[in-house]
Amino acid sequence: MYRLLLQNALRPSLQKRRMKDIWVWNGMRMTEVDRIMLGLRQRIKQLDENVVILEKEDDRNLYGAISLRIIELELAEILALLDTLNRTTSNYHHLIIETTAQLQDMMDTMVALVKFDKMQVIKKEHENQQIKKDLEKCKNEQKATLPPPTLSPGHCGLGQMVNVSGPKTYSLTAYGTSYSFGAWGRDVNPAPGNDKYWLVVLSSSNVYGHYVRQYSTLSTLLLGLGPTDTYISSSNPTTNTIQGPNMVMYGNALYYNCYYTLSICRFNMTTRTVSTVALPKDAGYNSKFPFGILGKSYDYTDIDFATDESSLYVIYATTGNFGNVVITKVETSTTPVLGETWYTSLYKATATNTFMVCGVLYATRYIDKETEQIFYSFDTKTNEERYDLKIHIRKMQPNIEYLNYDPRDHLLYVYSDAYIVTYEVMFQ
Known part of the structure; x- marks a missing residue:
């Protein structure tokens, strides 16, 4: 029963963490996140074992209160790790958003530069064409007077x-x-x-x-x-x-x-x-x-x-x-x-x-x-x-x-x- 209650309490956070865990591993492979996730797995595993032991004990609730207090403390530490994990992934998420925005700015700048270069090339081509026309005009004038x-x-x-x-x-x-x-x-x-x-x-x-x-x-x-x-x-x-x-x-x-x-x-x-x-x-x-x-x-x-x-x-x-x-x-x-x-x-x-x-x-x-x-x-x-x-x-x-x-x-x-x-x- 205790184990079922604990799993139900942790299920939303664990599902959320698993999704972020997959995103982290497939994408950024962040060292800090890996460390926290490893700690969470060990704590949850230990907590799961403690709950199993608690359920098997039959001491007429003699030591049940103590065991529950220990489980409560472990659960608090797990929640603290989850909170740390949330903050860490949130920071990485903001960093990725900022980096993405900067990359987009760089792409826009590169597009503008390419467009500017093309315009300069076109402008120079027009100038060259005008120079050629002027040269032909001068040649024709020279032929007309010689x-x-x-x-x-x-x-x-x-x-x-x-x-x-x-x-x-x-x-x-x-x-x-x-x-x-x-x-x-x-x-x-x-x-x-x-x-x-x-x-x-x-x-x-x-x-x-x-x-x-x-x-x-x-x-x-x-x-x-x-x-x-x-x-x-x-x-x-x-x-x-x-x-x-x-x-x-x-x-x-x-x-x-x-x-x-x-x-x-x-x-x-x-x-x-x-x-x-x-x-x-x-x-x-x-x-x-x-x-x-x-x-x-x-x-x-x-x-x-x-x-x-x-x-x-x-x-x-x-x-x-x-x-x-x-x-x-x-x-x-x-x-x-x-x-x-x-x-x-x-x-x-x-x-x-x-x-x-x-x-x-x-x-x-x-x-x-x-x-x-x-x-x-x-x-x-x-x-x-x-x-x-x-x-x-x-x-x-x-x-x-x-x-x-x-x-x-x-x-x-x-x-x-x-x-x-x-x-x-x-x-x-």
């Missing part, structure tokens, strides 16, 4: 100009995007040991400038390091102020359109003195014959300057030549003097810029935001004009406000919407 219509071979031993490549350099100046009109380059005919880069921004209403900034190297200019400022006048605008973006540095002197006058100014960078020479009275200035594009003009670009392998030129338009371009050589003495002059049939307002190479004038025009085209030439040696050139310049900004050729490195120096850019002129 060879162009036959040009005058020039007179410098360079052969025909066949293409313009680049940009080779492209950088925002130290002024940022505040000033979209300006000019820059190298002195085409520098004094020995004075080969510097120069930069002028039109800091007053994109029309006027009153000082020249110089840098020792191209790298310092691009980084905006260590500039030297030389002031032509104390403020803008005033006498001798630079008007318009078209200017050049030649023989340590800056040549530009004098403020509000029909004259060329020559500013000596060493002595800081200005000398002038007047243009013909019917020449346009103050935006009478500026460069421009359809429906828009580049204000105060009536008077342009250009350099080539041997000379300095001024390009402008006159009423006597019906607003068409006139080219005049400038003799670079202490006081500038106007020299030989050529008259063209190019209406100045249809061009955006001009430059000279080997005695040949080239004119550009706006095609779209990405392309400027060299479409016209005039050979000062033969007076031959061409309107069928199709040499493209790939632009980085929509507008080119300044353009000049440097014969020493065969580069075009461009000022484009506050950015300074260079392109290489290629000869056949």
Whole structure:
């Protein structure tokens, strides 16, 4: 009877323990649980033997009370072991739940990483496809401009100009995007040991400038390091102020359109003195014959300057030549003097810029935001004009406000919407 009562009392816990025992043995093989279960088996076995002995005893209840007390104590110890086993398996259960959650987080992270990697691969593939398209476009452009219509071979031993490549350099100046009109380059005919880069921004209403900034190297200019400022006048605008973006540095002197006058100014960078020479009275200035594009003009670009392998030129338009371009050589003495002059049939307002190479004038025009085209030439040696050139310049900004050729490195120096850019002129 006692044994039956004991078994009935222990049956729920034992069944629960057996289930956990199977789960533990099949799964984790936990050492602490094994130890407790072993102790339980021994205690239950001993308790079972004691109950059997108690049932067989016939002492008229003489020792029954004592035996029952012993069984009661053993039962209490068994219950204590069961409680310990419950806590231990509960702890393991919580640990497994936490571990499972962490593993799930790790799996989710791995899935996200795989997805991210796939997206990066797809992104790179799209970038590669775009680069391939751009490369094909460049190849097609090159094929379109090589060879162009036959040009005058020039007179410098360079052969025909066949293409313009680049940009080779492209950088925002130290002024940022505040000033979209300006000019820059190298002195085409520098004094020995004075080969510097120069930069002028039109800091007053994109029309006027009153000082020249110089840098020792191209790298310092691009980084905006260590500039030297030389002031032509104390403020803008005033006498001798630079008007318009078209200017050049030649023989340590800056040549530009004098403020509000029909004259060329020559500013000596060493002595800081200005000398002038007047243009013909019917020449346009103050935006009478500026460069421009359809429906828009580049204000105060009536008077342009250009350099080539041997000379300095001024390009402008006159009423006597019906607003068409006139080219005049400038003799670079202490006081500038106007020299030989050529008259063209190019209406100045249809061009955006001009430059000279080997005695040949080239004119550009706006095609779209990405392309400027060299479409016209005039050979000062033969007076031959061409309107069928199709040499493209790939632009980085929509507008080119300044353009000049440097014969020493065969580069075009461009000022484009506050950015300074260079392109290489290629000869056949």
